[in-house]
Amino acid sequence: MNDATLTTASSTHSYLDQLEAESIHIMRETVAECDKVVMLYSIGKDSSVLLHLAMKAFYPGKPPFPLLHVDTTWKFREMIEFRDRRARELGLDLMVHINQDGVTRGIGPITHGSELHTDVMKTQGLRQALDLHGFDAAIGGARRDEDKSRAKERIFSFRNAHHRWDPKRQRPEPWRLFNAHKRKGESIRVFPLSNWTELDVWLYIHRENIPVVPLYFAKPRPVVKRGETLVMVDDDRLPLAPGEVPEMRNVRFRTLGCYPLTGAIDSDAASTEDIIRETLDSRYSERRDRVIDQDGSASMERKKQEGYF
Amino acid sequence: MNVLVDPAALERDAVIYGHESKSLLRFIACGSVDHGKSSLLGRLLFDAGLVLDDQIETLRKDTGQFTGAVEDLDFSLLFDGLAAEREQKITIDLAYRFFATETRKFIVADAPGHEQYTRNMATGASTADLALILINAQSGLTQQTRRHALIAATLGVRHLVVAVNKMDIAGYAQDVFETIEREFRTFAERLGNVELTFIPVSAKKGDNVVYRSKAMDWYRGPTLLQKLETVDVTPRAAHQAFRMAVQWVSRPTPDFRGYCGMIAGGQVRPGMEIVVQPSGQRTRIDQIITANGALDRASVGQSVTLTLTDNVDVSRGDLIAEASAPAQVSGRLDARIFWMGAGTLAPGGRYHIKLGTASAAAVIAGPMQLIDLAEDAAVKPVDRLMSNEFGTCRLELDRPLAADSYEANRETGSFILIDAETHDTVAMGLIEKPATAAVTAPIRTSILGHVTVRAARLLGANESHSRSIAKAMSWRATGSIDTFVISWVITGNTAIAGSIAITEIITKIALYYFHERAWALIPWGKR
Numbered sequence: 001m002n003d004a005t006l007t008t009a010s011s012t013h014s015y016l017d018q019l020e021a022e023s024i025h026i027m028r029e030t031v032a033e034c035d036k037v038v039m040l041y042s043i044g045k046d047s048s049v050l051l052h053l054a055m056k057a058f059y060p061g062k063p064p065f066p067l068l069h070v071d072t073t074w075k076f077r078e079m080i081e082f083r084d085r086r087a088r089e090l091g092l093d094l095m096v097h098i099n100q101d102g103v104t105r106g107i108g109p110i111t112h113g114s115e116l117h118t119d120v121m122k123t124q125g126l127r128q129a130l131d132l133h134g135f136d137a138a139i140g141g142a143r144r145d146e147d148k149s150r151a152k153e154r155i156f157s158f159r160n161a162h163h164r165w166d167p168k169r170q171r172p173e174p175w176r177l178f179n180a181h182k183r184k185g186e187s188i189r190v191f192p193l194s195n196w197t198e199l200d201v202w203l204y205i206h207r208e209n210i211p212v213v214p215l216y217f218a219k220p221r222p223v224v225k226r227g228e229t230l231v232m233v234d235d236d237r238l239p240l241a242p243g244e245v246p247e248m249r250n251v252r253f254r255t256l257g258c259y260p261l262t263g264a265i266d267s268d269a270a271s272t273e274d275i276i277r278e279t280l281d282s283r284y285s286e287r288r289d290r291v292i293d294q295d296g297s298a299s300m301e302r303k304k305q306e307g308y309f
Numbered sequence: 310m311n312v313l314v315d316p317a318a319l320e321r322d323a324v325i326y327g328h329e330s331k332s333l334l335r336f337i338a339c340g341s342v343d344h345g346k347s348s349l350l351g352r353l354l355f356d357a358g359l360v361l362d363d364q365i366e367t368l369r370k371d372t373g374q375f376t377g378a379v380e381d382l383d384f385s386l387l388f389d390g391l392a393a394e395r396e397q398k399i400t401i402d403l404a405y406r407f408f409a410t411e412t413r414k415f416i417v418a419d420a421p422g423h424e425q426y427t428r429n430m431a432t433g434a435s436t437a438d439l440a441l442i443l444i445n446a447q448s449g450l451t452q453q454t455r456r457h458a459l460i461a462a463t464l465g466v467r468h469l470v471v472a473v474n475k476m477d478i479a480g481y482a483q484d485v486f487e488t489i490e491r492e493f494r495t496f497a498e499r500l501g502n503v504e505l506t507f508i509p510v511s512a513k514k515g516d517n518v519v520y521r522s523k524a525m526d527w528y529r530g531p532t533l534l535q536k537l538e539t540v541d542v543t544p545r546a547a548h549q550a551f552r553m554a555v556q557w558v559s560r561p562t563p564d565f566r567g568y569c570g571m572i573a574g575g576q577v578r579p580g581m582e583i584v585v586q587p588s589g590q591r592t593r594i595d596q597i598i599t600a601n602g603a604l605d606r607a608s609v610g611q612s613v614t615l616t617l618t619d620n621v622d623v624s625r626g627d628l629i630a631e632a633s634a635p636a637q638v639s640g641r642l643d644a645r646i647f648w649m650g651a652g653t654l655a656p657g658g659r660y661h662i663k664l665g666t667a668s669a670a671a672v673i674a675g676p677m678q679l680i681d682l683a684e685d686a687a688v689k690p691v692d693r694l695m696s697n698e699f700g701t702c703r704l705e706l707d708r709p710l711a712a713d714s715y716e717a718n719r720e721t722g723s724f725i726l727i728d729a730e731t732h733d734t735v736a737m738g739l740i741e742k743p744a745t746a747a748v749t750a751p752i753r754t755s756i757l758g759h760v761t762v763r764a765a766r767l768l769g770a771n772e773s774h775s776r777s778i779a780k781a782m783s784w785r786a787t788g789s790i791d792t793f794v795i796s797w798v799i800t801g802n803t804a805i806a807g808s809i810a811i812t813e814i815i816t817k818i819a820l821y822y823f824h825e826r827a828w829a830l831i832p833w834g835k836r
Contacts, residue, residue, distance in 0.1 A: 015333035015414040024612035025571045028556045032625055059600035061561030144405050151404040171734040172428050174435035177663050177725045181732035195416055197407045203329050276325055284363045
């Protein structure tokens with residue numbers, strides 16, 4: 001195999017091919033080294049890419065783990081429709097967990113604020129679901145470019161029995177050698193998209209023709225302007241101020257979450273190509289549109305230490 | 310009928326295609342404290358137009374600089390990620406940054422400069438193609454600079470880019486730059502086969518980072534960004550023999566058996582003759598399966614699923630290698646070790662080893678040497694390695710594994726050690742050579758393969774043979790005195806008691822030895 005013309009072919013893998021191969025490698029390592037694996041499916045674009053990679057990683061078989069969605073009951077309606085349709089189409093085992101304690105207490109983003117709502121319905125809901133089923137590894141779609149504290153998080157990231165993250169006690173990850181040995185009570189969060197950026201995700205969605213929730217594409221939607229944030233009126237639970245009337249604006253979303261906590265942007269981008277162009281030209285990072293990240297400068301790091309994904 | 314194509318749409322597609330087909334460069338940025346590494350990276354991003362408006366807003370908030378030119382902001386603050394780091398104004402942990410230009414995506418491992426964080430630097434360098442080493446023009450080469458260069462070169466980083474920073478403070482003087490370059494080149498002779506590039510820069514003023522410096526027209530080399538965008542990124546292992554560690558055996562249906570893994574060296578084609586290591590079974594590649602269809606060739610860096618023409622026994626941890634150029638199979642490894650554990654590394658220490666996808670138990674054996682990074686890699690015999698030290702030692706494994714030298718292949722020549730109690734990753738290992746051992750010759754049939762592996766395990770189990778024999782003798786001495794006393798009490802005859810005890814000594818020493826070695830093979834109940 002010393003044919004030079006053959007060996008040069010190897011350098012032609014594009015960076016997307018390399019990111020894809022690395023993510024597939026990470027998923028296979030997780031399944032091989034852990035006992036009970038689950039994939040967290042949040043319905044957003046990163047989850048769509050993660051699911052696509054999982055389908056590829058275990059082809060011709062199906063991914064050997066279920067999907068878990070922690071439903072806060074405040075997701076956009078289109079997200080829930082999309083979630084159920086994708087699970088059906090791909091024939092995957094989808095588990096939905098809602099923190100019933102939070103529902104009983106009537107916790108919501110409008111009545112209790114974004115911080116308490118996220119903590120109870122998302123962070124605690126996730127912990128309940130993982131404990132309930134005894135999962136020792138949860139694959140998630142977080143990326144290092146999302147937040148400063150994420151930039152230092154490992155691909156195999158450990159949580160203690162109380163699901164806390166200790167940034168000072170992280171294991172080095174040289175080469176592609178991941179250490180999945182757990183101490184008693186520990187579980188692992190695995191992030192196969194660690195080295196992807198928002199632009200990479202969109203380029204890959206475009207290249208692979210991956211279905212995403214239609215909310216990412218611009219179309220006229222009813223919104224109200226609250227401060228600098230455009231909030232979509234997705235159902236009648238959003239209280240309107242006296243005299244406040246939803247207006248139809250051509251908007252789309254860069255990230256998806258609970259609808260009262262997710263800001264829309266004015267946009268005409270109606271296709272993945274348009275979105276890529278918009279992302280290339282953008283002067284703002286995507287997290288700016290998320291209300292929860294603006295709670296405090298070190299808010300993501302603190303949430304993560306408390307067990308937020 | 311003619312189909313009219315919107316020229317803007319065509320151009321748009323070309324842009325998208327251009328972004329999709331970019332190449333990838335992983336590099337590590339290292340520099341001593343105060344040499345301005347974060348500032349240089351920040352400047353690089355800012356001048357390349359990659360710092361977003363809301364990040365600048367946050368930066369203004371963090372610095373209290375609500376007015377003034379954007380160029381004067383402290384870009385190093387873009388990078389301090391953890392709350393403790395911001396409080397102490399230092400970088401504690403390795404961070405990964407991403408940016409992309411028109412032609413390349415960059416993954417930057419940002420390693421802190423403190424000595425005690427050698428582990429972070431070594432981790433970052435392990436996957437890097439290029440190391441960016443910062444030197445402060447005023448202070449010149451420091452001990453840490455040498456240390457960083459040595460670590461990078463040791464871990465197989467082929468391109469070293471030395472950025473001499475703060476040239477603005479040094480009056481943009483050519484002789485300052487050239488003195489540092491000369492000194493570094495002299496030192497770098499010991500680094501082996503690395504490509505050196507020297508660039509005079511000012512992170513503060515932006516000279517030679519993205520834009521060519523007007524103040525240093527005597528410099529004719531590339532700017533930092535030009536260098537990063539043009540350096541050759543062909544993986545070294547592309548030119549090596551085919552290697553793939555089996556990660557996972559895919560059995561979606563009873564009649565399908567595929568071996569999943571990421572190709573660690575060379576390339577593979579259907580029909581190629583391969584050897585499964587360490588068992589030594591030979592067969593051929595049947596198909597290269599991916600979700601995008603079967604391939605007629607796959608190469609280093611691709612994640613694939615292979616099927617084989619014969620029904621051979623392959624499981625996770627096995628290495629599939631080119632039959633004409635197999636890896637070495639050995640239960641003994643001579644390696645260079647970055648010791649990262651809290652305690653010491655000393656002969657007799659027992660660890661889990663992860664080499665590729667294979668796991669085994671490893672015992673540290675002598676002789677041990679320290680490679681002193683503070684003294685330009687001087688080699689000294691030692692009896693242990695302290696935390697953050699680098700040295701050499703031999704490892705005895707409880708089973709033979711397939712491996713290459715790190716020099717030949719970064720993936721199949723590297724391993725980590727895992728502490729059996731804390732489960733922490735405590736060492737990075739670079740294989741110098743797998744020691745020639747009992748089984749290097751490939752065995753053709755699978756039954757014989759298994760027998761050989763079993764035999765090799767018997768011979769190369771966790772404990773040395775002299776230890777097993779010593780244990781047998783000490784046990785026998787204790788046991789035989791007991792037998793003599795019992796026989797004497799029962800028979801009342803010292804002569805009979807004596808002969809029973811002596812006969813027993815001889816037969817049972819042998820029995821004990823085999824009993825002990827047999828137990829060594831059984832993993833059950835071991836911790």
